[in-house]
Amino acid sequence: MGHSFRAVLALAAGLAFAALPASGLPARDYVLHEARSPTATGQFNGPRHWKRGNRVDPDAIVPLRIGLTQNNLHLGYEKLMDVAHPSSDRFGKHLSEEDVHDLFAPSDETITEVHSWLVSMGINETDIRQYSNKGWLAVDLPVSKVEDMFLTQYHEHEREGVLRIGCDEYHVPRHLSGHIDYIVPGVKLSAPMVKRSITKRNAVTNHRQNWAPKKVTPEQAGLLEWRPPTFNPLIPFDVQDCARNFTAACYRALYDIPLINIPVPGHEPAVYESGDTYSQDDIDAYFNKYAPYIAKGTHPKLFSIDGADAPVPSNSTENTGESDIDITIIQTLVWPQSMVLYQVDDRLYTTANNLGGFLNTFLDALDGSYCNSTAFGITGDSPGVDPTYPDTRPGGYNKPEMCGTYKPANVISFSYGESELDTPKNYLLRQCNEFLKLGLQGITILVSSGDYGVGLGPASEFTCLNGAGQFQTIYNPGNPVACPYLTAVGATQLERGTTVLDAEGAMQTPLGPGSELFASSGGFANYFPVPDYQKSAVQKYFDQHDPKHPFYIANDNVTNIGENGGIYNRAGRGIPDISANGANFRSFTNGIDAHWFGTSLSAPLWASVITLINQQRAVVRKGPVGFINPVLYANTDALTDITKGSNPNCGSSGFTAVKGWDPVTGLGTPKYPDLLKVWLELP
Ligand SMILES: *[C@@H]1O[C@H](CO)[C@@H](O)[C@H](O)[C@H]1NC(C)=O
Ligand SMILES: *[C@@H]1O[C@H](CO)[C@@H](O)[C@H](O)[C@H]1NC(C)=O
Ligand SMILES: *[C@@H]1O[C@H](CO)[C@@H](O)[C@H](O)[C@H]1NC(C)=O
Ligand SMILES: *[C@@H]1O[C@H](CO)[C@@H](O)[C@H](O)[C@H]1NC(C)=O
Ligand SMILES: *[C@@H]1O[C@H](CO)[C@@H](O)[C@H](O)[C@H]1NC(C)=O
Numbered sequence: 110m111g112h113s114f115r116a117v118l119a120l121a122a123g124l125a126f127a128a129l130p131a132s133g134l135p136a137r138d139y140v141l142h143e144a145r146s147p148t149a150t151g152q153f154n155g156p157r158h159w160k161r162g163n164r165v166d167p168d169a170i171v172p173l174r175i176g177l178t179q180n181n182l183h184l185g186y187e188k189l190m191d192v193a194h195p196s197s198d199r200f201g202k203h204l205s206e207e208d209v210h211d212l213f214a215p216s217d218e219t220i221t222e223v224h225s226w227l228v229s230m231g232i233n234e235t236d237i238r239q240y241s242n243k244g245w246l247a248v249d250l251p252v253s254k255v256e257d258m259f260l261t262q263y264h265e266h267e268r269e270g271v272l273r274i275g276c277d278e279y280h281v282p283r284h285l286s287g288h289i290d291y292i293v294p295g296v297k298l299s300a301p302m303v304k305r306s307i308t309k310r311n312a313v314t315n316h317r318q319n320w321a322p323k324k325v326t327p328e329q330a331g332l333l334e335w336r337p338p339t340f341n342p343l344i345p346f347d348v349q350d351c352a353r354n355f356t357a358a359c360y361r362a363l364y365d366i367p368l369i370n371i372p373v374p375g376h377e378p379a380v381y382e383s384g385d386t387y388s389q390d391d392i393d394a395y396f397n398k399y400a401p402y403i404a405k406g407t408h409p410k411l412f413s414i415d416g417a418d419a420p421v422p423s424n425s426t427e428n429t430g431e432s433d434i435d436i437t438i439i440q441t442l443v444w445p446q447s448m449v450l451y452q453v454d455d456r457l458y459t460t461a462n463n464l465g466g467f468l469n470t471f472l473d474a475l476d477g478s479y480c481n482s483t484a485f486g487i488t489g490d491s492p493g494v495d496p497t498y499p500d501t502r503p504g505g506y507n508k509p510e511m512c513g514t515y516k517p518a519n520v521i522s523f524s525y526g527e528s529e530l531d532t533p534k535n536y537l538l539r540q541c542n543e544f545l546k547l548g549l550q551g552i553t554i555l556v557s558s559g560d561y562g563v564g565l566g567p568a569s570e571f572t573c574l575n576g577a578g579q580f581q582t583i584y585n586p587g588n589p590v591a592c593p594y595l596t597a598v599g600a601t602q603l604e605r606g607t608t609v610l611d612a613e614g615a616m617q618t619p620l621g622p623g624s625e626l627f628a629s630s631g632g633f634a635n636y637f638p639v640p641d642y643q644k645s646a647v648q649k650y651f652d653q654h655d656p657k658h659p660f661y662i663a664n665d666n667v668t669n670i671g672e673n674g675g676i677y678n679r680a681g682r683g684i685p686d687i688s689a690n691g692a693n694f695r696s697f698t699n700g701i702d703a704h705w706f707g708t709s710l711s712a713p714l715w716a717s718v719i720t721l722i723n724q725q726r727a728v729v730r731k732g733p734v735g736f737i738n739p740v741l742y743a744n745t746d747a748l749t750d751i752t753k754g755s756n757p758n759c760g761s762s763g764f765t766a767v768k769g770w771d772p773v774t775g776l777g778t779p780k781y782p783d784l785l786k787v788w789l790e791l792p
Contacts, residue, residue, distance in 0.1 A: 139260055140286050143535065144278035144666065145296040159298065162265035165274050167253035171263070175223060175246045176290035176539070177215040185545045186640070188212065189594065192549060193736040194642070195743050201732050201792050203551035210478040213546070215244060219288040226285060230258055244478075259292065266298055273298035291535045298494070322434050322524070322691075322707035323560065324698065329621040338608050352603035354704070355694045356399045357441035360714055362609040363690060365781045366721065372446035373727040377410070378720040379449040379518035380435045380713065381471060383525065384459035386452065387432035388423035394697040395437040402444070409436055409450035412515050414474040415498055416455030416506025423699050427456075430698040434705055435524055435713045437696055442717035446724070449518050455506035458496040467527065468589060469495040470510060472543050477513020479543050494532060517552050519723055519733040522716035524557045524709035526587040528565050530574065534636045534667055541592035541637065548736030553723075554595040555715045557708035558685040559587045559630030563677070564758030567623040573759035576671030577661075582760050583670060584632045584677045586684055591634035593643070593682045596737055598715050599629040599774050600691025600708040601751055615754025615766045615773045616691045618706060628756040629688065629708055631764060631772035633681030635663045635670060640682060642739040646770035647683045654767040676761060686738055688751060688774040689714040718779050722788050734788055741776055745769075747783035748776045 165171075181188075191199050204212070220239070223246055227237055238247045252263055252274075261279035265272055275298035281289050340349060344362070351359035360366060389408055396403040411419055421427045432450075439448050453459075453471045473480030498510040529537065544554060559565060563584035564572040574583035590597035600616035603609070617628040633639075639647050661675030670678075689711040693704045723733045734740070741748065751774035757763040766773040 137260075138283045139280040140283045142259075142279055142281040142286060142289065143291055143296050143533065144668075145275075145533070159266035159268045159273065162267055162272075165252045165263040165265055167251065167256075169252050170249050171252055171255055171274065171294060172247065172249050173255050174293040176292065176535075177219050177223060177244055177246065178288050178290045179213045179244065179542070180216045180219070181212050182542060185213070185542060189545055189548050189736060190642070190739060192551075194739040195787075195791055201551075201735070203732060203735055204549045206476070206478070206550060209546045209549050212549075213542075215288075220246075222288050223285060226282060230254075259295075261295075263294065290539065291533070296533050322430055322694075322696075322705045322709035323620050323624060323627060324430055324703045324705055325620050327704065338606055341608060341610070344608055344610065348609050351609050351693075352605060352607050353693055355603070355690060355692060357438060358399065359609060360438070360442060360690065360717075363603075363613070364714075364718070364779045366442060366718065366779075367781070370443070370446070370721050370724060371728065372443075373724040376519055376720055376724050376727060376733075377447050377449050378439055378443060378520040378522065378716050379412075379451055380409070380432070380439060380716070381451050381453060381521060381523045381525065382419070382432045382435065383417070383453040383467070383471075384427065385429045385431040386419045386421045386425065386427040387436050387450075388425065388428045388699070389420045390423040390700065391428065391433045391697040392437050392440070394700065394702070395433070395695075396441070398697075398702065399695065400437075400441045400444070403441065407440060407444075407447075409440070409448045412449055412451050412474075414451055414453040414514070415470055415496065415511055416500070416508070417452035417459070419450060419452040428698060430696065430705060431524055431709055433698050434694065434696045434710060435522060438694075438710060438713040439522065439717050439720075442714070443720050446720065451515070451521075454496050455498075455500055455504070457500060457502055457505050467495070467525070468540060470498075472540070474511040474514045475517040476543065476546065479546075480510065480512035494536060517547060517550070519551065520553045520555070520716050520719050522555045522712045523589070524707075524712050526557065526559055526590060528571070529586045529588040529591040529634060529636055530667075530670075531588065537588060537592070537636050540589070541594055544589070544592050545594040548594050551733045551735040553716075553719050553734060553737055555598055555712040555719070556590050556595050557712040558590050558597045558599045560600075560627055560707045560709075561624075562617075562626050562628040562630060562756030562758035563632050563761075563763040564626065565630070568626075574670055577669065577673070577675075579671040579674070579676075582676055584759055584763075586632045586634050586681070587630060590630075590684050591637050591682060593634075593637050593640040593738075594736065596687065596715070596741075597685035597775070598708060598711045599631055599685035599688035600706075600711045601629070601688050601774055601778055602690065602692030602754075604753070612749075612753070613690065613751055613778060615688070615751055615756065616706065616708070617754045617756065618692060620706060626758045627706060628754070628758075628763070629685075629691070629773055631684050631756055631775070633678045633683055633772065635667050635678050635681060637682040638680055640738075642742050643683055643686075643770075646742055646745075646776070649769055650683070650767070650771055651679075653769070654765070654771065656764050658761060676759065683770065683772050683775075685772075685775040687715065687741060687748065687776050687778070689778050715779065718781060718784065721781075722785050725785055726788060729789065731789075731792065734791075740787065740791070742770075744784075744787045745776050747780055747787050748778060749780055750777040 259279040348362040601613040660679035661672040663678040691710040755765040
């Protein structure tokens with residue numbers, strides 16, 4: 110039974126409750142508010158990993174959090190276009206953090222309506238707490254009371270010794286359905302609660318998949334029988350062999366990125382890392398061999414979030430390649446500018462595979478208005494999915510969660526992701542809106558699209574989606590790339606035997622057992638419809654290059670995935686937006702100079718390009734470019750269209766790179782001088 114919860118939650122039990130009215134009040138006009146999508150159960154971290162157990166003890170106290178509907182959300186897109194669309198008079202006139210905060214705070218009406226309903230349900234006003242961003246009402250209540258208020262039933266869920274509680278669906282009074290965003294615990298499970306009797310904790314996998322740039326031996330990459338091109342006098346010596354040995358110098362040569370640039374204070378670009386951690390010896394080894402003009406010991410400025418640390422010794426199990434690569438690419442290309450590292454979450458969270466969401470603790474640290482902490486040890490805007498601080502476990506970050514601690518860098522690169530369907534739609538809508546807010550403030554966010562074509566990760570029962578009678582045949586787009594308010598970056602490659610003077614194709618290279626389908630990820634989101642800025646590009650793709658696969662149109666609650674034999678959502682946001690080389694990159698990890706592949710390499714390249722452009726704009730007293738997608742879709746000539754390659758998986762051929770935008774390489778790779786010109790001409 111629910112004994113374990115009572116033990117853990119006893120902290121909250123000292124609260125006084127007013128006498129609670131009996132259930133079955135007259136005129137309970139309720140509507141279904143949220144139901145767990147049956148299709149969300151086939152994912153890496155989806156509820157399918159959680160074994161459902163007993164009903165929760167009716168007397169256990171749960172920390173109920175009611176997420177209030179934010180104001181003006183429907184205007185967010187318009188507001189973003191107002192500052193990010195090249196045809197807007199207000200292009201570049203980004204908002205301050207305070208302006209953004211005020212724009213989206215829930216209306217007084219929303220707060221009052223939900224608050225008075227709680228009081229009418231017999232809850233003592235003094236027990237109801239409101240978060241300072243006004244986004245949540247919080248109260249600790251017995252399970253039986255919450256079940257009665259939301260016409261629901263809570264069950265225990267267990268995975269690897271971690272317990273959480275949640276329900277399959279819940280209802281809200283009809284008059285509040287527009288005011289309540291979602292509740293926790295709800296179809297999202299509660300925060301983890303440790304069941305003392307179980308100590309098993311063996312999985313040491315990262316719940317946030319870094320898109321794992323893949324290290325391969327020359328045999329695996331098929332490089333042994335692959336001879337370098339004959340010497341070409343038109344090509345500088347250090348970039349003769351970029352198809353086999355890609356370096357930062359190759360990026361410069363391919364995309365015309367200047368070697369010399371003037372660093373402008375305040376324009377240090379940032380990388381997000383979590384779990385994986387760089388080693389100073391390894392990045393030094395890269396600089397020494399491939400960028401000797403960079404001083405030994407050069408390293409990013411560490412902004413540690415919630416107890417993360419960096420660097421680690423090169424032989425550490427945390428040093429798996431991602432950070433070394435992300436840092437060397439950016440540092441080499443923006444030198445002598447320095448850079449910033451957001452290392453996120455304490456080691457207990459980054460090594461235990463026990464949470465379903467990610468990025469919220471990071472976003473909290475950059476934007477206090479997105480964040481919150483409660484008095485009862487449950488912390489964060491989305492308790493239950495995200496890490497909770499203080500983390501009182503031995504070795505945990507035993508301090509309150511960081512909220513608004515760091516001013517966000519102007520350009521942030523992410524090479525991490527998971528399945529879009531790992532978390533409920535409302536969770537991602539809320540998080541995506543936070544990316545929109547960062548865009549409103551002039552911040553550019555670049556995210557790798559993933560590495561296994563239209564699937565997600567090496568072959569397993571979670572690579573592709575199930576639904577409507579289909580098993581592992583439906584394409585599986587990633588998160589956060591599904592969000593249309595950031596820039597999704599796919600990968601390209603120089604084909605065997607070609608040089609930097611030749612056209613690239615989509616990255617598509619079989620890399621040995623389990624990675625036969627290693628290829629740039631792309632496709633169409635299920636939660637997010639195609640945004641206006643992308644509509645004509647996507648429509649043109651369907652008109653001129655229809656992939657001819659059966660499709661479905663995802664409904665609002667995403668319950669019809671796979672309908673009529675469809676394998677992708679024809680109405681979804683297209684992924685990726687752009688791309689850049691992600692093949693045969695040379696990088697050191699644990700002292701070994703290997704060849705690396707993945708879209709993980711492509712986001713840092715674009716982060717460097719945008720940083721250099723922001724600095725050039727700063728020199729002429731213009732602000733940072735902010736959310737770049739509307740400018741890119743309106744200036745496709747400033748990119749090199751990639752028209753070779755494809756991204757098969759899930760038992761079918763995936764999509765093909767074609768002329769114009771496509772769901773493999775997006776609009777293509779950067780032409781640095783042309784992009785610079787576009788952005789220098791904009792206000
Ligand atoms: C509400 O709680 C406060 C503080 O615990 C207490 O003083 C008050 O009597 C309570 N009111 C009701 C109606 O129970
Ligand atoms: C979060 O809410 C608590 C009250 O519940 C408040 O004390 C705290 O200041 C809030 N923090 C932020 C960053 O909004
Ligand atoms: C390029 O890669 C090939 C294949 O691994 C290797 O034999 C060669 O030495 C590399 N060239 C350099 C300059 O590292
Ligand atoms: C890493 O290297 C250090 C120093 O060379 C050594 O003491 C330590 O045992 C090594 N750790 C691992 C995990 O190999
Ligand atoms: C999901 O949406 C469809 C139409 O968009 C509707 O018919 C269906 O009842 C909804 N299901 C749930 C569980 O909300």
